[in-house]
Amino acid sequence: MILDKQNWFSEICEEAGSAFSFRIREKLHEEQTPYQKIEIYQTENFGKLMVIDGFVMLTSWDNFLYHEMLAHPVLYTHAAPQRVLIIGGGDCGTLHEVLKHPKVTLVHQVDIDERVTRLSEKYFPELCASNHDPRAELHFADGIKWVRDAAAGSYDVIIVDSTDPIGPGEVLFTEEFYRNCRRLLGEDGLLVQQSESPIYHLELLSGMHKSMRAAGFDKTATLNFPQPVYPSGWWSATMAGNGDLATFRQRDCETRPFTTRYYNHKIHAAALAMPNFVEQHLMENLQDK
Amino acid sequence: MILDKQNWFSEICEEAGSAFSFRIREKLHEEQTPYQKIEIYQTENFGKLMVIDGFVMLTSWDNFLYHEMLAHPVLYTHAAPQRVLIIGGGDCGTLHEVLKHPKVTLVHQVDIDERVTRLSEKYFPELCASNHDPRAELHFADGIKWVRDAAAGSYDVIIVDSTDPIGPGEVLFTEEFYRNCRRLLGEDGLLVQQSESPIYHLELLSGMHKSMRAAGFDKTATLNFPQPVYPSGWWSATMAGNGDLATFRQRDCETRPFTTRYYNHKIHAAALAMPNFVEQHLMENLQDK
Numbered sequence: 031m032i033l034d035k036q037n038w039f040s041e042i043c044e045e046a047g048s049a050f051s052f053r054i055r056e057k058l059h060e061e062q063t064p065y066q067k068i069e070i071y072q073t074e075n076f077g078k079l080m081v082i083d084g085f086v087m088l089t090s091w092d093n094f095l096y097h098e099m100l101a102h103p104v105l106y107t108h109a110a111p112q113r114v115l116i117i118g119g120g121d122c123g124t125l126h127e128v129l130k131h132p133k134v135t136l137v138h139q140v141d142i143d144e145r146v147t148r149l150s151e152k153y154f155p156e157l158c159a160s161n162h163d164p165r166a167e168l169h170f171a172d173g174i175k176w177v178r179d180a181a182a183g184s185y186d187v188i189i190v191d192s193t194d195p196i197g198p199g200e201v202l203f204t205e206e207f208y209r210n211c212r213r214l215l216g217e218d219g220l221l222v223q224q225s226e227s228p229i230y231h232l233e234l235l236s237g238m239h240k241s242m243r244a245a246g247f248d249k250t251a252t253l254n255f256p257q258p259v260y261p262s263g264w265w266s267a268t269m270a271g272n273g274d275l276a277t278f279r280q281r282d283c284e285t286r287p288f289t290t291r292y293y294n295h296k297i298h299a300a301a302l303a304m305p306n307f308v309e310q311h312l313m314e315n316l317q318d319k
Numbered sequence: 320m321i322l323d324k325q326n327w328f329s330e331i332c333e334e335a336g337s338a339f340s341f342r343i344r345e346k347l348h349e350e351q352t353p354y355q356k357i358e359i360y361q362t363e364n365f366g367k368l369m370v371i372d373g374f375v376m377l378t379s380w381d382n383f384l385y386h387e388m389l390a391h392p393v394l395y396t397h398a399a400p401q402r403v404l405i406i407g408g409g410d411c412g413t414l415h416e417v418l419k420h421p422k423v424t425l426v427h428q429v430d431i432d433e434r435v436t437r438l439s440e441k442y443f444p445e446l447c448a449s450n451h452d453p454r455a456e457l458h459f460a461d462g463i464k465w466v467r468d469a470a471a472g473s474y475d476v477i478i479v480d481s482t483d484p485i486g487p488g489e490v491l492f493t494e495e496f497y498r499n500c501r502r503l504l505g506e507d508g509l510l511v512q513q514s515e516s517p518i519y520h521l522e523l524l525s526g527m528h529k530s531m532r533a534a535g536f537d538k539t540a541t542l543n544f545p546q547p548v549y550p551s552g553w554w555s556a557t558m559a560g561n562g563d564l565a566t567f568r569q570r571d572c573e574t575r576p577f578t579t580r581y582y583n584h585k586i587h588a589a590a591l592a593m594p595n596f597v598e599q600h601l602m603e604n605l606q607d608k
Contacts, residue, residue: 257552
């Protein structure tokens, strides 16, 4: 069956020999920034679609899954998160979720490419509704440099909402980066990072656990969740910290003063359940499991 | 980006305006049976692929997710399942999982198309490894007629491992079919049926819950799980019964005398967690929630 070029946008996942395609109405925008090529499409069923360097970043229709799962589990795992750093996250969807937590007092978002945010403001305004919240500071700067320069203990939670670990995102998956995050967080701080597909990218996942532990985090834990528009439709985020990552402020979660579409306390617990093949792979690849 | 016809097999999901594609090496087989068109492909990364009437049925690589989740949760939810009826399931993957339970004494599998099983024996022999188990009876017959004719109370568990609710599979999603299942099961029996994507097919899902309850089942519960090769990559199975469906024989599950690749007791509990948007939709569409 041929998917013709005019009516479909396809992302090929080379490592899995699979592709996911959207029926599109039109290309709304395309530009090459100093960092990457950004495209915006109007799809038939997923609302608007943002693509960076050929890879699907998000759609209007299903980004809530990813953004909620990147923000809320880590914030309810931390005892009292106030100061949050987001590395990447230029579409501002994660920022929007983080700012739903009334006890968060400060969010620094550091994305290298201001154009992602400006285009998100235009095409995904619902994700940018909190950009002018007085607690939010949007910095368009190099995240690697930011974590190298920031003061020790200056954040409670770091959220790495990055592109895939190929190209510019690659340095965000290294032990050195995690070591800087560890320094910025202090003893009680928590890191969370999108960690690709649990079934397509198992080697990457175990590599992340290893690097995070090598960087000084005692505990790591992966959260699983569906994300139809990413390769395999099944995605993950991995937390790192020095306390128990399996428990969370369940009562606060149950009485949260904001709405979510996917996340709730049962989903939080469920996301931590590890399939046998993932657990086995992690055990085989981590010394201190 | 063009996915050319020669190197890719694509399934378009019309209702979602999306498509999933496999890089293929060759078509191994194609035939039109009296019931449907069956194709077998050798893929690049997913092993072999079976397609029926253009819809992806299974691949060697990831069918364990679906087959384990269709078989084990319902069997550990029932107190003492011995007699099992599988409607559909011609590839025999579900049968193989069911027969891992030593206390199961009898499995009737009723698929209308013998060719699915014969081709599965040839191209997916690992799924057919238990076909000659003395507890298994393979009947190539009409499942609708089977549930109309079978004696009341003759099964403990019915598993409906069917194609999508369009075409020949449609009659397996009706109140009349569920009413017959209810009669075959008696008071303690449990029904489980594949119930499509929780995000693409929410209307179908709530319709199934409604029809199952209208047919006389007091309780219904949906299990969620990943399935990369089905539309959205996120799939579900829905159980119906007259007792509590949220608890299961956890100790038996933890000490099960067989291996699984996805399923375990934590995954079982996790699969029952309902995302907010699904729960809300079901509540709005079910009177007796």
